[in-house]
Amino acid sequence: MEYCEKYGFDYIDIQSECLDRDLAEGKYTIEELGEWFNTHNLSMLSYNALVRFNMKETQEEKDAVMAELDEIIRRCLILDCKMIVVVPSWDIVLKKTRGEIREDAVAILKEMLKKVESHGIKLSIEFCGAPGMTINRFEDAYAIVEEIDSPLVGVTLDQYHFHAMASDWAALEKADGKKIFVWHLNDMEDMPCGASYNNDEIRLWPGDPRGCLDHQHFADTLKKIGFEGDCCTIEVFRPDYYELNQEENVRTAAEVTRSHVNKYWKQPALSLS
Structure with missing residues (x-):
C-alpha cells in the first residue's frame, strides 16, 4: 500500500484472501488498517x-x-470502503439453466441490497470468464443488474473475463455505462475461449x-455508453509477475497502466487490484 502511494495509485482493491490471511496471522487489526487509510492518500475502491x-x-x-x-460491511465501514465485489459460484453440482441462475442471483442480491443500502455501499457483480462459472459472460451479469434496477448494484468489467468466454460486444455497446462500476485493465495471450488453460x-x-x-474497442465503447467510474484498475495475476519484488511489481504496474490509459482515455484515477 505504501508503494501504491509512492508510485501514484489513487485506490486499491484489497483482495479478501490476502486480508483474511494477514488478519489471521495477526499482522494488523482491521482497526489499524482503517487508521492507516485515515492518515494516507490511498483509498479503497472496493x-x-x-x-x-x-x-x-x-x-x-x-x-x-x-x-x-x-x-464485510463491518470492515468496509472501518475502512471507508463503499463497494463490495461479489463473485459467482462455480462448479455447482445441480444442472441449472441461465434463467434459473439469473433468478437465483436476483433474489439473493436483493436480500444483500437490503443490508448495504443504508450504508450507501455498492454491490458489483464480477462475471468470470470460465466454463464452470455460473455467471461467466457480461450479458448475463448485466441482465441481473437490469432486473434489480438499483443505483447500488452494477457490474465489474474485467477485460480478460470479457474475452475469455467471448462475451457479446453488442450487449456491452447497448449497456448503460453508469451500471458498470469497475473496469479491470489487463491483456492476455491469444488462447481459445473456454480452454482449460485459458x-x-x-x-x-x-x-x-x-x-x-482490443483496447481501443473497450475504451471507445465505454466512452460511448457513459461509463462514469473515473477510475480503472490493473488486475493481472500472472505468476511471472509474482517473481518481481514488491516495489518493482507496483512500480511496473503504475508505469504500464498510466502509459496504456494515456493512449485511449483522458487520465483517470488508477487503482491496483
Whole structure:
C-alpha cells in the first residue's frame, strides 16, 4: 500500500484472501488498517470480494453468505470502503439453466441490497470468464443488474473475463455505462475461449506485445455508453509477475497502466487490484 502511494495509485482493491490471511496471522487489526487509510492518500475502491454468493442449496448455506456479508460491511465501514465485489459460484453440482441462475442471483442480491443500502455501499457483480462459472459472460451479469434496477448494484468489467468466454460486444455497446462500476485493465495471450488453460496465468500487462485484446474497442465503447467510474484498475495475476519484488511489481504496474490509459482515455484515477 505504501508503494501504491509512492508510485501514484489513487485506490486499491484489497483482495479478501490476502486480508483474511494477514488478519489471521495477526499482522494488523482491521482497526489499524482503517487508521492507516485515515492518515494516507490511498483509498479503497472496493472490497474484492465476497465469493460464491449464489446458487446455495440449503438455508444454512444462504445464511452463511449473509453472515459473511455482515462481516464485510463491518470492515468496509472501518475502512471507508463503499463497494463490495461479489463473485459467482462455480462448479455447482445441480444442472441449472441461465434463467434459473439469473433468478437465483436476483433474489439473493436483493436480500444483500437490503443490508448495504443504508450504508450507501455498492454491490458489483464480477462475471468470470470460465466454463464452470455460473455467471461467466457480461450479458448475463448485466441482465441481473437490469432486473434489480438499483443505483447500488452494477457490474465489474474485467477485460480478460470479457474475452475469455467471448462475451457479446453488442450487449456491452447497448449497456448503460453508469451500471458498470469497475473496469479491470489487463491483456492476455491469444488462447481459445473456454480452454482449460485459458486462465489467470496467461494474463499480461496491458500493452504487452503478446496481448490480443482490443483496447481501443473497450475504451471507445465505454466512452460511448457513459461509463462514469473515473477510475480503472490493473488486475493481472500472472505468476511471472509474482517473481518481481514488491516495489518493482507496483512500480511496473503504475508505469504500464498510466502509459496504456494515456493512449485511449483522458487520465483517470488508477487503482491496483
